[in-house]
Amino acid sequence: MKRVYVEEDWCLACHLCEYWCAFSNSGKDNxxxxxxxxxxxxxxxxEEGDKINFAxxxxxxxxxxCVKSCISGALSIEDxxxxxxxSKCVDCYTCIMACPYGVLMPNEDEGIMQKCELCTPRGTAPxxxxxxxxxxxxxxxx
Amino acid sequence: MSINFLQPEYEVxxxxxxxxxxxxxxxxxxxxxHHYNADLDxxxxxxSKCVDCQRCVTLCPTNALKIVKTxxxxxxxxxxxxxxxxxxxxxxxxxxxxxxxxxTPKEYPVYWDKLLINASQVTNPSIDPLREPMxxxxxxxxxxxxxxxxxxGNIITKTTPQLELSTxxxxxxxxxxxxxxxxxxxxxxxxxxLGIYYNTGEGGLHEDFYVYGPNTIVQVASGRFGVHxxxxxxxxxxxxxxxxxxxxxxxxxxxxxxxTEAVSKTxxxxxxxxxxxxxxxxxIYSIEDLRQLVYMLKESTNYKKPVxxxxxxxxxxxxxxxxxxxxxxxxxxxDGFRGGTGAAPARIRDNVxxxxxxxxxxxxxxxxxxxxxxxxxxxxxxxIRSSADVIKAIALGADACYIATSALIALGCHLCRTCHLGKxxxxxxxxxxxxxxxxxxxxxxxxxxxxxxxxxxxxxxxxGGMGINSIEALRGNRLMLRGVGLTEKELxxxxxxxxGE
Ligand code: SF4
Ligand code: SF4
Ligand code: SF4
Ligand code: SF4
Ligand code: SF4
Numbered sequence: 001m002k003r004v005y006v007e008e009d010w011c012l013a014c015h016l017c018e019y020w021c022a023f024s025n026s027g028k029d030n031x032x033x034x035x036x037x038x039x040x041x042x043x044x045x046x047e048e049g050d051k052i053n054f055a056x057x058x059x060x061x062x063x064x065x066c067v068k069s070c071i072s073g074a075l076s077i078e079d080x081x082x083x084x085x086x087s088k089c090v091d092c093y094t095c096i097m098a099c100p101y102g103v104l105m106p107n108e109d110e111g112i113m114q115k116c117e118l119c120t121p122r123g124t125a126p127x128x129x130x131x132x133x134x135x136x137x138x139x140x141x142x
Numbered sequence: 143m144s145i146n147f148l149q150p151e152y153e154v155x156x157x158x159x160x161x162x163x164x165x166x167x168x169x170x171x172x173x174x175x176h177h178y179n180a181d182l183d184x185x186x187x188x189x190s191k192c193v194d195c196q197r198c199v200t201l202c203p204t205n206a207l208k209i210v211k212t213x214x215x216x217x218x219x220x221x222x223x224x225x226x227x228x229x230x231x232x233x234x235x236x237x238x239x240x241x242x243x244x245x246t247p248k249e250y251p252v253y254w255d256k257l258l259i260n261a262s263q264v265t266n267p268s269i270d271p272l273r274e275p276m277x278x279x280x281x282x283x284x285x286x287x288x289x290x291x292x293x294x295g296n297i298i299t300k301t302t303p304q305l306e307l308s309t310x311x312x313x314x315x316x317x318x319x320x321x322x323x324x325x326x327x328x329x330x331x332x333x334x335x336l337g338i339y340y341n342t343g344e345g346g347l348h349e350d351f352y353v354y355g356p357n358t359i360v361q362v363a364s365g366r367f368g369v370h371x372x373x374x375x376x377x378x379x380x381x382x383x384x385x386x387x388x389x390x391x392x393x394x395x396x397x398x399x400x401x402t403e404a405v406s407k408t409x410x411x412x413x414x415x416x417x418x419x420x421x422x423x424x425x426i427y428s429i430e431d432l433r434q435l436v437y438m439l440k441e442s443t444n445y446k447k448p449v450x451x452x453x454x455x456x457x458x459x460x461x462x463x464x465x466x467x468x469x470x471x472x473x474x475x476x477d478g479f480r481g482g483t484g485a486a487p488a489r490i491r492d493n494v495x496x497x498x499x500x501x502x503x504x505x506x507x508x509x510x511x512x513x514x515x516x517x518x519x520x521x522x523x524x525x526i527r528s529s530a531d532v533i534k535a536i537a538l539g540a541d542a543c544y545i546a547t548s549a550l551i552a553l554g555c556h557l558c559r560t561c562h563l564g565k566x567x568x569x570x571x572x573x574x575x576x577x578x579x580x581x582x583x584x585x586x587x588x589x590x591x592x593x594x595x596x597x598x599x600x601x602x603x604x605x606g607g608m609g610i611n612s613i614e615a616l617r618g619n620r621l622m623l624r625g626v627g628l629t630e631k632e633l634x635x636x637x638x639x640x641x642g643e
Contacts, residue, residue, distance in 0.1 A: 009579070010579065010582045012169075012170075012576075012579060012580055013169065014166050014169050014170055014201065015164065015165070015166060015169065016164075016166055016201065016203060019162070019164045019166070019203055020203065023203075031162065031203060031204050032159070032160050032162060032204050035162040035164075036161075036162050051575070131203070133201055134579075134580060134582045134585070135582050135584060135585055136582075
């Protein structure tokens with residue numbers, strides 16, 4: 001399965017991926033309409049360092065510990081994609097503690113977890129990868 | 143401090159209806175033009191720092207930005223152009239030589255644009271490159287006048303070393319130091335993939351790039367930076383740089399700020415010191431001296447590598463080239479006055495040298511008249527902008543073209559002409575690690591490969607149209623060119639007829 005990979009050497013910390021993610025998940029067809037005057041809550045987050053930056057988002061692990069750890073069965077694997085059923089999430093943070101990549105994040109507005117579910121139809125590059133200016137996020141089969 | 147007479151040249155225009163305050167522009171502008179102002183809750187800009195490199199415009203996700211030339215104007219004056227006035231303001235404040243980079247922006251005639259290419263009609267059919275073979279491969283080096291065979295038909299002439307190019311285009315000299323590690327890597331990777339050559343320039347060869355040696359031309363310039371026996375051995379050919387089109391007659395100066403640890407190691411000079419290439423080679427004051435260096439380099443590489451001598455296009459270039467051909471060089475590279483540079487005194491860049499088209503035509507003619515054209519190959523550079531320029535150069539007598547500015551543009555350069563400031567927002571003309579990172583060689587080399595591949599397709603199509611199926615048959619074939627709007631004298635120098643003839 002094609003997955004999202006991060007090439008930290010090339011990440012510029014421009015944060016474009018966060019904005020494209022927020023736009024992708026907004027359901028709107030225009031970025032300005034989706035994001036103007038809003039605080040974005042992207043599923044991908046850029047970690048910035050002195051020498052190195054990288055974008056953190058769900059790896060869609062083959063053997064996902066988060067799914068195993070979820071106490072309410074809100075997390076599941078569908079065609080290799082780790083999905084969240086928000087109606088089942090009880091906001092217990094167990095998945096946050098379990099995920100070794102730290103990609104699950106609480107959405108305070110909704111009071112439940114949010115996570116990347118690969119926003120575009122399978123096989124097509126998700127917005128974060130498609131719009132990274134320096135190929136620091138790559139969507140491919142490895 | 144007194145008042146500053148200089149007003150911003152550009153204005154940053156932000157469409158506030160579109161700006162989503164993502165601050166991408168702020169993070170991407172190394173010149174610190176954009177800022178988020180929390181009181182206003184909006185982006186503000188300091189126009190005076192903008193160099194119009196278009197990085198922010200390109201990366202803004204909502205196309206909210208454009209950079210426009212200011213319409214603030216001095217009182218019109220046909221004699222005193224705005225640039226004349228502002229240059230004086232600059233010099234009156236600094237007392238210094240004005241620096242510039244890339245090729246001259248001044249309006250000089252571009253002869254390529256006054257030459258038109260022929261096409262076959264009726265009598266000699268054109269060739270369809272998609273259906274018939276079309277040879278763009280070419281060899282650079284001294285061509286033997288006679289070939290001897292043994293009785294079994296095997297060639298017994300001791301042939302001179304040649305550079306084999308899949309297409310008559312090479313990336314010309316840009317030193318590591320003037321351009322970044324990633325820019326060099328992109329060029330090296332692309333040259334290898336394409337079966338052509340890139341050129342180290344005068345800054346030595348980074349140890350990581352020795353693997354690209356078979357597609358590398360190593361340069362020996364007046365500063366002799368990074369020259370040692372492994373370096374000479376590493377390349378496929380050695381180029382002696384006598385001059386550069388953008389700054390004929392003067393040396394080079396790479397400011398200490400660009401001499402990072404890696405650059406200092408490669409150049410073999412202390413970190414942080416200015417790298418100054420003298421104007422002349424201090425061991426070359428005559429053709430005989432040049433001959434000594436040519437043969438010294440040949441000797442030290444066992445006569446296995448062609449030696450290129452690169453000169454700037456200047457007055458009497460024909461006689462100079464003749465001397466070079468006679469001193470044992472295998473290839474002469476000529477760099478026209480529109481050629482690029484990482485830094486040069488602006489007055490020299492804008493006023494010294496001659497157009498490459500005229501230099502090429504006179505050198506080719508002179509060498510043919512003297513019967514020594516086969517002793518050298520001619521490579522020309524200095525603002526080759528398209529495949530059409532390549533075709534015209536070959537028809538005027540060139541064996542191949544050097545491209546550098548075009549290659550940088552393919553890497554993202556927007557010709558902002560501030561390379562000398564060292565803060566290239568595209569990761570090309572800079573040594574600042576965060577900026578260098580912006581050029582991912584995987585993307586860069588792909589762009590370069592695409593560019594040269596596209597040009598090669600176009601070259602084949604234009605050759606096919608002329609009914610010519612190989613670069614060899616186009617070389618020096620001036621009948622394939624006609625001039626438009628040129629004087630008798632210009633046509634005479636170019637050796638082409640006027641359109642309609
Ligand atoms: S878009 Fe790419 S370069 Fe920019 S922050 Fe995200 S991963 Fe890094
Ligand atoms: S794949 Fe889509 S949802 Fe996931 S991080 Fe990238 S843009 Fe966001
Ligand atoms: S990059 Fe564009 S949208 Fe983002 S802050 Fe700058 S102008 Fe606004
Ligand atoms: S210098 Fe370049 S990145 Fe900065 S504002 Fe001007 S065009 Fe944009
Ligand atoms: S290399 Fe960079 S600094 Fe130089 S002109 Fe191009 S974009 Fe500008």
